[in-house]
Amino acid sequence: MLAQYLLGKFRALVRLLIQCVSPRQVKLETATYLRGSKTSELDDEDHNVVEWAFSGAYDGDKPILIDAENPARSLSKNKSLDLVTRLSGSFEPGSTVCLHLQNNILYPILVLAILATGCKWTGTNPACTRSELEDHLRVSRSKYIITSEDHEDMVFDVLCRMDEDIELILFSDVTVERPPSKDGKHPTLHDLLANSTFLPLESRYQRLSARTAATLMASSGTTGLPKMAIRAHGALVCESRSDELQDAHKPYKIRRLFCTPMFHAYSFPKMVINPLRQGQPTYYMQRFDDTFIQKLSLYSITDIITVPPILSRLVDQARGGDAKPLLQSLRTIICAGAPLTVKLRDEFIQLFSNPPQLIQEWGMTECGCISRAGDLDADMPTTVGRPVAGYLVKISQEERVEIPGGGFASELLVKGPQLMDCYLGDDSATASHVTSDGWYKTGDVGYLDARGRIFLVDRAKDIIKVNGWQVSAAELEKTVLQVPGVMDAAALSMGHSLDEHPYICVVRTDHGVSEKEIREVLRSQLSRYKGSRCELQFVDGLPRAASGKLLRRKLKAQLTHREK
Incomplete structure (x- = not known):
């Protein structure tokens, strides 16, 4: 306790000293190339995800995956191993299995069973619309979809209108033994268990290698359709190992609470792979709600992963003082998904008597976590930190922009073993995003300082971040252009961090169209988070080039000038 108290006071003193120094007094020194820790630190053995997840050395009977609503419902490593072994082989090897599910302690079990079978996992947002689900299933080439009873009718309707042979399997709670279904239209997970052929798990996953494709994660596409980024087993193991290195020297016993969506690239290794590998008690909520702050105290949680809107809500809840004690068990908070403002960071840290470590991560679907910032970067809270082990980061030499203090910013390129292999069935998109020598074009504009830190200043891609979710400008434009009476449309990002939202400019035909009609189409065609915060302007x-290309920067400059 004394060590924790002194550490908290030291961090507070560092922050106070930093506030007394004006950054304008320091001449900016920039770099063009950064290297994370040596790749060898990631362990270059030929691991697959399943083997890696079950390789941790700890008591195999202690609860690891725990239902935050009902802690009596939990899974140990041994029970998890049994379920994965029994479910493996339920799918055709080489196929893709889609999980259309909310967070659940069985989600990691299903993923590992899918991978052990030699299949690829992909995941969807249960809140997506019918058309979004259909697009995902087509582009991912899914052959199976597992969903819950409350989504059965919607998923079945989507499958009926698709000319594809996709099997629907109903989720059932296999933590509880019960007979297989007899009269259901679709098989359940209990049916899969009843029909499984036992084979030692090692016999199944020994066919896998670090280079075997493991996951298909949806990344917003420039055509409005999602692109499916393929990441291999080795890439995911490297990311998991990087997280483990981050946790290795923590002077306390880690207890985690998760509420971010498992199907998201930010959450996936941390929620699916790491708990069973590291053996730390991990509590799962279906989604974030206002009981999150009570659960932090109830379960003595030390570590969480968040996005800025979650931090903002915690600040609002604790501002009155009554809820502030509920936060005090926290030691490490990771925040990603959108820029973390200095104001929100300071408001959150000020809630603690012994300030925890607040780490900002930078990453993306195709790359996983690229960099993270910690206490060593407290003098510059706007940085996203240093490259994680294995990653190289460099500045593009094209389209450079001067920045105050000297130096320049340009698109950031990254390279490392965690990187995706390619986009499924889209050689053109792969070639436009990955250079011939293996560097991925992130679409984020930034610069590197002489101390090895990364700073983001703009976004080159036509991607809008809404509460941490990616929204494709092309998808918004495609949807609006379907509305009768719309001649042309362009979607931009407006605002910053928590205020970032889509701004859609619409050109009407002579017959015209109302804002209400456009909003109704957005509501019916897109997930709520994509359309609900759209600002419309007729x-x-x-402005377009002779080729027809939209000049987004010129349009944004025009709008900014108009507001002034």
Whole structure:
């Protein structure tokens, strides 16, 4: 306790000293190339995800995966191993299995069983619309979809209108033994267990290698359709190992509470792979709600992963003082998904008597976690930190932009063993995003300082972040252009961090269209987070090049000038 108290006071003193120094007094020194820790630290053995997840050395009977709503419902490593072994072989090897599910302690079990069978996992947001689910299933080439009873009718309707042979399997709670279904239209997980052929798990996963494709994660596409980024077993193991290195020297016993969606690239290794590998008690909520703060105290949680809107809500809840004690068990908070403002960071840290470590991560679907910032970067809270082990980061030499203090910013390129292999069935998109020598174009504009830190200043991709979710400008434009009376449309990002939202400029035909009609189409065609915060503006025309390409920066400059 004394060590924790002194550490908290030291961090507070460092922050106080930093506030007394004006950053304008320091000449900016930039770099063009950064290297994370040596790749060898990630362990270059030929691991697959299943083997890696079950390789941790700890008591195999202690609860690891724990239901935050009902802690009596839990899974140990041994029970998890048994379920994965029994479910493995339920799918055709080489196929893709889609999980259309909310967070659940059985989600990691299903993923590991899918991978052990030699299949690929993909995941969807249960809140997505019918058209979004259909697009995902087509592009991912899924052959199976597992969903819960409350989504059965919607998923079945989507499958009926698709000319594809996709099997629907109903989720059932296999933590409880019960007979297989007899009269259901679709098989359940209990049916899979009843029909499984036992084979030692090692006999199944020994066919896998670090280079075997493991996951298909949806990344917003420039055509409005998602692109499926393929990541291999080795890439995911490297990311998991990087997280483990981050945790290795923590002077306390880690207890985690998760509420971010498991199907998201930010959450996936931390929620699916790491708990069973590291053996730390891990509590799962289906989603974030206002009981999160009570659960932090109830379960003595030390570590969480968040996005800025979650931090903002915790600040609001604790601002009155009554809820502030509920936060005090926290020691490490990871925040990603959107920029973390200095104001929100300071408001959150000020809630603690012994400030925890607040780490900002930078990453993306195709790369996983690229960099993270910690206490060593407290003098510059706007940085996203240093590259994690294995990653190289460099500045593009094209389209450079001067920055105050000297130096320049440009698109950031990254390279490392965690990187995706390619986009499924889209050689053109792969070639446009990955250079011939293996560097991935992140679409984020930034610079590197002489101390090895990364700073983001803009986004080159046509991607809008809404509460941590990616929204494709092309998808918004495609949807609006379906509305009768719309001649042209362009979607931009407006605002910053928590205030970032889509801003859609619409050119009407002579017959015209109302804002209400456009919003109704957005509501019916897209997930709520994509359309609910859209700002609409009717304009006479859009700036385009002779080729027809939309000049987004010029349009944004015009709008900014108009507001002034």
